[in-house]
Amino acid sequence: MRTRLLRHFQALWLFWGLMLVSGLSSGASPQWATLDWTLAETLIALDAPLSGVAQIDAYHAWVGEPRISERVADLGLRTQPNLELLADLSPEAIFISPMFSNLTARLSRIAPVEPLTLYQADSDTWHEMQGLTRKLGKRVNRERQAETLIASTQALIDRLKARAPTTAPLLIVQFMDERHVRVFGKNGLYHAVLEQLDMTNAWQAPTNAWGFSLVGIEALAAYPDAQLVVVEPLPIGVEAALANSGLWQHLPSVREGRVITLPPTWSFGALPSAQRFARTLVSALEAAHDN
The missing domain is CATH 3.40.50.1980 (Nitrogenase molybdenum iron protein domain)
Structure with missing residues (x-):
C-alpha cells in the first residue's frame, strides 16, 4: 500500500514538473497595456495581445475602430488609471504618449514604461505614423504585421484616390x-x-x-x-x-x-x-x- 502511494505521488510530481518545464520553454505570450488610444488602436491592428486600455467606452465613442476586445480590462481614466488593477494585470510594459509622462514614476513601479511620440512639430505626419508603426511592431514582436499595416494603408489610399x-x-x-x-x-x-x-x-x-x-x-x-x-x-x-x-x-x-x-x-x-x-x-x- 505504501509503495503504491509513493509511486502515485512520484507520478504526480513528474507530471507537474513536466508541465512547468513545458510552460517555461514555450513562454507565455507577453501582454501589453496602454493609456493612449493611438497606441491602443495600433497595437490592436498589429494583433498584439492587450491586457488593459484606459477609458474603453470613450475610446469607442471617439476612435470607433478597431474595436477593443471584451477580454481587455478597462484601466479607468487615462489621466488617473486604476493602478491596483494595472498591477494585477502584470503587463510586460506600459506604453504611453508624452501627454501622460507625469504618470511615469507611478507606472514604473508596476512595469517598464515606454513613451512613444507622434505629431512632433515640423515633421511629416504621414512618415511619422509609419515610423511609429514600425517602432511599436518591433517592440511587440510584430514587425511583419507592421509592414503589412503600412502596405495595406498605402494600397487603400491608392484605391480611394483613384475613385474619389x-x-x-x-x-x-x-x-x-x-x-x-x-x-x-x-x-x-x-x-x-x-x-x-x-x-x-x-x-x-x-x-x-x-x-x-x-x-x-x-x-x-x-x-x-x-x-x-x-x-x-x-x-x-x-x-x-x-x-x-x-x-x-x-x-x-x-x-x-x-x-x-x-x-x-x-x-x-x-x-x-x-x-x-x-x-x-x-x-x-x-x-x-x-x-
Whole structure:
C-alpha cells in the first residue's frame, strides 16, 4: 500500500514538473497595456495581445475602430488609471504618449514604461505614423504585421484616390460646443490623409502641435466655397442647438447643403485612424456627388 502511494505521488510530481518545464520553454505570450488610444488602436491592428486600455467606452465613442476586445480590462481614466488593477494585470510594459509622462514614476513601479511620440512639430505626419508603426511592431514582436499595416494603408489610399470624385477644398471641423469647433490643418492626421488623396485642405491658418485651430463657428464664413466636413461625435445638445442657430444656418455651405458628416475617427490617431478617415471621407463624397 505504501509503495503504491509513493509511486502515485512520484507520478504526480513528474507530471507537474513536466508541465512547468513545458510552460517555461514555450513562454507565455507577453501582454501589453496602454493609456493612449493611438497606441491602443495600433497595437490592436498589429494583433498584439492587450491586457488593459484606459477609458474603453470613450475610446469607442471617439476612435470607433478597431474595436477593443471584451477580454481587455478597462484601466479607468487615462489621466488617473486604476493602478491596483494595472498591477494585477502584470503587463510586460506600459506604453504611453508624452501627454501622460507625469504618470511615469507611478507606472514604473508596476512595469517598464515606454513613451512613444507622434505629431512632433515640423515633421511629416504621414512618415511619422509609419515610423511609429514600425517602432511599436518591433517592440511587440510584430514587425511583419507592421509592414503589412503600412502596405495595406498605402494600397487603400491608392484605391480611394483613384475613385474619389473631384471636390472643392475641404474644411474639416469637430464641434467642441454649439459655438466652437476644432478646424483641422497642417500637422494633423486629417491633413496628412488629404495630402495622400491629392485633396486640398481649405484651412491654411496656423495650427497647434496636434494639427488644429480652435475657432468660433463664425470663422467658417470666410470659406464660402469650401466643402464642409463635420466629424462626429457631437457633444450633447449641439445638434439641437445648431438647428436653431441663425449663425450656423446662414453659413453658405450649410445653407446650400454642402455639409457631410463622418462617423467618429480619432483625429490624433495613427494608420488605423488614417484608413478609417480616408474610407469614410471618400464614401461620403461619393454619396454627395451622386445626389
